Each structure stands twice: as structure tokens, then as C-alpha cells.
Amino acid sequence: MAHPQASQRWYNPAPGVKYLLPSDEAERERLDLQHEYLTRKLCDGHLIFAPNAALKNDLHVLDSGTGTGIWIIDACSEAPGANFIGIDIQDRLFPAVTLKNASFSVHSVVDLPSDWSNQFDLVNQRLLIAALGEEQWKIALREVHRVLVPGGYVQFIEGVYPWLDNMGPASEACHKVFRKLFGAKNLHRIPRNWTEVDESVRV
Numbered sequence: 001m002a003h004p005q006a007s008q009r010w011y012n013p014a015p016g017v018k019y020l021l022p023s024d025e026a027e028r029e030r031l032d033l034q035h036e037y038l039t040r041k042l043c044d045g046h047l048i049f050a051p052n053a054a055l056k057n058d059l060h061v062l063d064s065g066t067g068t069g070i071w072i073i074d075a076c077s078e079a080p081g082a083n084f085i086g087i088d089i090q091d092r093l094f095p096a097v098t099l100k101n102a103s104f105s106v107h108s109v110v111d112l113p114s115d116w117s118n119q120f121d122l123v124n125q126r127l128l129i130a131a132l133g134e135e136q137w138k139i140a141l142r143e144v145h146r147v148l149v150p151g152g153y154v155q156f157i158e159g160v161y162p163w164l165d166n167m168g169p170a171s172e173a174c175h176k177v178f179r180k181l182f183g184a185k186n187l188h189r190i191p192r193n194w195t196e197v198d199e200s201v202r203v
Helices: 025-042 070-078 134-147 169-184
Strands: 060-064 083-088 102-106 120-126 148-157
Touching: 025 070, 060 070, 060 134, 070 083, 070 102, 120 134, 134 148
Parallel strands: 060 083, 060 120, 083 102, 120 148
Antiparallel strands: none
């Protein structure tokens, strides 16, 4: 089966996939560098940024959009007694290493297994703004809420699109490119607040 390529980059050919970015070895390197930046700069060196949440050895943790699994790899070292599951829409970038307390499987956050209800103490998800349309975001939030145990934590690290209006020329040029890309994939924005999400997921 031929796969869509642009300049020798590999993109997911599955029907309905909105993800903008490639899925190849160059992307693996970029994602791992991105993880280091997000952890070190944005989260002050912590894998969990919420002040009242921490990785503990008795937790069941879901990493949605796991990519290379780098967040789970680091989390396994921090909490070797916890149980981690990483999911993504394809397995090309899953880690080759075997982790005794982690597994990886092909699933989408908009259609999680029915038997995962009330299973996870923590759901981590980062930068799926380039993968989910507005209606998909609402479904994803419902699914994440469903698989969380009562009192569980969600950690979303996402960009906000569209970005600020007071941008300089370079940022404005970048914004125009992203606007075209997001528009082509119908990735207009994520819900700005809980009032835009169905009543069933508000807690």
C-alpha cells in the first residue's frame, strides 16, 4: 500500500486522520526534543505540573497521543510501581524498549475501549491541537472523563488557536501558514472553556 509522502516524509494515510505532522524518524527526534523542552521549560522539570498531583507507585496512568512514548519512559523511572498505558492512532513511533510497567496500543482518544471506564487515576495528553477538530475535542473530553476514576486528574498541555492578535511580522507570517494548514484539516480551534462542552462532562 502506498503511503502519502511529501519530500520523503511519511504521513498517516488512514481515512479521517486530521493530524498535520509526519510520522517518521525525523519526527521521532523532534518529539523527543519537544518533550525535553516542555518538561524542563514549561513544567519546571516535572512530568506532572499540577501542584496536588504526583506520580505514585499505585497509579494507573493513560498517556493519550503518546507518540514516541518518551513521557511514559521518563514516568516509569519516576514511578516504577505504577501502571502506564500509552495510546496513539498508529504505532510507527512506539518505543522499541520493553518496559515492565508500561504497554502501548493503537487507540484514539475519541474512541477509547468500552471496558476502560473508571480505570485511570491520571490521563496525560499533550499537543493534540494539530490532530483533533472542534467536534472531536468534545468527544475526546467526554472519553477522558469516562475513563477517569472519581477524583482522578487530567493533564492537558495544549496550544490555543488562534493565537494572540498583537504579533510581530515573523509571528504573523508563521500564523498565516498555520491558519492555512489548520483550515485545510478543519482544525479551527479547541473549546475555550467548559461551557462549550456537553453538560455530561462538566464536573
